[in-house]
Amino acid sequence: MNKNNPIGIFDSGLGGLTVVKAVHKILPSEDIIYLGDTARVPYGNKSRETVERYSLEISRFLVDKNVKMIIVACNSASSLGIDAVRREIKLPVLGVIGPGARTALKNTKNKNIGVIGTRATINSGAYQKALKDNGNNLNIYAVPTPLFVPLVEEGWSDSPITREVAEVYLKELKKNKIDTLILGCTHYPFIKKVISSVMGDDVILVDSADALAGEALQTLQKTDQLNNSGSKASIQYYTTDSPVIFKETGERLIDLDLSNTKQMIF
Amino acid sequence: MNKNNPIGIFDSGLGGLTVVKAVHKILPSEDIIYLGDTARVPYGNKSRETVERYSLEISRFLVDKNVKMIIVACNSASSLGIDAVRREIKLPVLGVIGPGARTALKNTKNKNIGVIGTRATINSGAYQKALKDNGNNLNIYAVPTPLFVPLVEEGWSDSPITREVAEVYLKELKKNKIDTLILGCTHYPFIKKVISSVMGDDVILVDSADALAGEALQTLQKTDQLNNSGSKASIQYYTTDSPVIFKETGERLIDLDLSNTKQMIF
Numbered sequence: 001m002n003k004n005n006p007i008g009i010f011d012s013g014l015g016g017l018t019v020v021k022a023v024h025k026i027l028p029s030e031d032i033i034y035l036g037d038t039a040r041v042p043y044g045n046k047s048r049e050t051v052e053r054y055s056l057e058i059s060r061f062l063v064d065k066n067v068k069m070i071i072v073a074c075n076s077a078s079s080l081g082i083d084a085v086r087r088e089i090k091l092p093v094l095g096v097i098g099p100g101a102r103t104a105l106k107n108t109k110n111k112n113i114g115v116i117g118t119r120a121t122i123n124s125g126a127y128q129k130a131l132k133d134n135g136n137n138l139n140i141y142a143v144p145t146p147l148f149v150p151l152v153e154e155g156w157s158d159s160p161i162t163r164e165v166a167e168v169y170l171k172e173l174k175k176n177k178i179d180t181l182i183l184g185c186t187h188y189p190f191i192k193k194v195i196s197s198v199m200g201d202d203v204i205l206v207d208s209a210d211a212l213a214g215e216a217l218q219t220l221q222k223t224d225q226l227n228n229s230g231s232k233a234s235i236q237y238y239t240t241d242s243p244v245i246f247k248e249t250g251e252r253l254i255d256l257d258l259s260n261t262k263q264m265i266f
Numbered sequence: 267m268n269k270n271n272p273i274g275i276f277d278s279g280l281g282g283l284t285v286v287k288a289v290h291k292i293l294p295s296e297d298i299i300y301l302g303d304t305a306r307v308p309y310g311n312k313s314r315e316t317v318e319r320y321s322l323e324i325s326r327f328l329v330d331k332n333v334k335m336i337i338v339a340c341n342s343a344s345s346l347g348i349d350a351v352r353r354e355i356k357l358p359v360l361g362v363i364g365p366g367a368r369t370a371l372k373n374t375k376n377k378n379i380g381v382i383g384t385r386a387t388i389n390s391g392a393y394q395k396a397l398k399d400n401g402n403n404l405n406i407y408a409v410p411t412p413l414f415v416p417l418v419e420e421g422w423s424d425s426p427i428t429r430e431v432a433e434v435y436l437k438e439l440k441k442n443k444i445d446t447l448i449l450g451c452t453h454y455p456f457i458k459k460v461i462s463s464v465m466g467d468d469v470i471l472v473d474s475a476d477a478l479a480g481e482a483l484q485t486l487q488k489t490d491q492l493n494n495s496g497s498k499a500s501i502q503y504y505t506t507d508s509p510v511i512f513k514e515t516g517e518r519l520i521d522l523d524l525s526n527t528k529q530m531i532f
Contacts, residue, residue: 047507150413153412
């Protein structure tokens with residue numbers, strides 16, 4: 001494997017761009033190939049079988065592009081599709097679940113941890129399992145919050161309606177006095193403010209992007225795959241729907257230059 | 267063409283089941299093949315090119331199943347994909363736009379008509395064009411209301427939050443004193459009550475399903491393709507994602523027996 005090969009990152013849509021940003025910040029010399037599966041987005045209400053199929057199709061595409069590592073920057077795909085990818089693809093494959101769970105474990109004091117995500121992510125039990133993997137004695141409260149994604153995409157992040165929805169969804173988590181809340185969907189950091197104001201300032205919100213980027217760095221160091229060419233990294237974006245819509249919607253959410261976006265149809 | 271061949275109906279997901287019910291009611295001897303593209307749902311925020319591609323794939327599948335007519339029971343596909351289907355498929359192809367527009371024209375008295383739908387449907391201008399086709403002198407107010415679908419799917423049809431969302435979305439339509447409102451998405455009839463209570467009892471809500479079923483009957487009569495075997499019709503359902511999820515979610519929304527559902531992967 002050539003150290004100068006790119007890192008492959010994929011998501012069902014645009015949320016994974018937060019991971020691109022975090023990885024690029026901590027690993028500024030690493031080339032990145034990102035694919036957002038916007039023609040089939042969202043994954044969060046689809047079956048394991050379908051999410052596995054999509055994750056494999058995209059991973060094979062990234063392997064064809066000679067990536068040296070795959071990052072599954074989508075909680076639903078990390079919950080439902082990553083095992084199938086790891087079985088088939090002989091490269092390091094990182095997902096968002098592990099880093100998010102480990103960060104939460106480091107932060108919690110009262111051992112009451114909350115997790116929010118799509119129905120697919122929560123029902124898969126992936127976070128619940130990752131949190132308990134080392135026999136941790138925890139109380140875990142996992143709640144599906146599927147309306148947060150369409151509310152973010154509608155641009156209603158600051159709307160009082162989003163706050164009301166958050167109050168309904170987060171009620172049980174507040175009652176159970178969690179001190180740490182995993183944002184188990186890459187869209188949720190965009191409404192961090194609302195979630196924090198409902199939960200209270202004392203509750204730590206865990207966004208996997210930074211933790212995941214840190215683990216990507218460690219993995220490349222351990223496997224001696226760090227790009228030390230010193231050259232400026234390039235980021236190539238692919239979308240399965242229209243590159244124009246991808247650029248427009250993506251740049252509204254995050255300050256990345258998405259003009260270099262190509263279409264890939266599966 | 268054999269008169270006893272089935273009618274093909276498709277939608278991006280489950281909303282088109284309202285059309286299945288309306289068609290089956292008015293044409294109880296006609297066999298139906300329904301496909302809900304739940305693995306790629308929703309279509310309402312995707313590009314024309316992608317919706318065309320999906321509509322063509324599904325239509326070819328229905329033609330392989332020997333359908334004698336295709337009904338596009340999805341507003342986004344009727345807005346963006348139906349022209350491509352009509353160019354390729356040499357069968358009667360009915361969509362929801364025409365019947366909805368004609369029903370609205372019959373009902374309006376003050377010539378102020380509202381249309382709500384997904385962003386794809388509204389931005390396509392399909393309803394606006396259909397309403398003005400015969401030089402009708404109308405005021406048309408078209409508003410995208412994308413959060414209605416996830417709210418219905420979350421089971422929040424009766425929630426006060428859905429009412430608040432409706433008040434935000436429908437404000438302009440109320441101000442412009444429309445007397446007729448086209449429900450330009452097959453999910454919206456499930457929140458008819460909320461929409462009606464926000465708009466007021468005087469505003470007529472147009473749900474295309476019945477009008478579309480009536481036009482299907484007329485088309486079969488005109489082309490001498492009515493099934494007059496007198497035999498009991500069968501309905502075969504296909505879904506592109508899990509048949510179990512299709513049955514569970516579908517039967518929560520509508521009283522149809524969906525146990526006879528097969529998977530079709532494109």
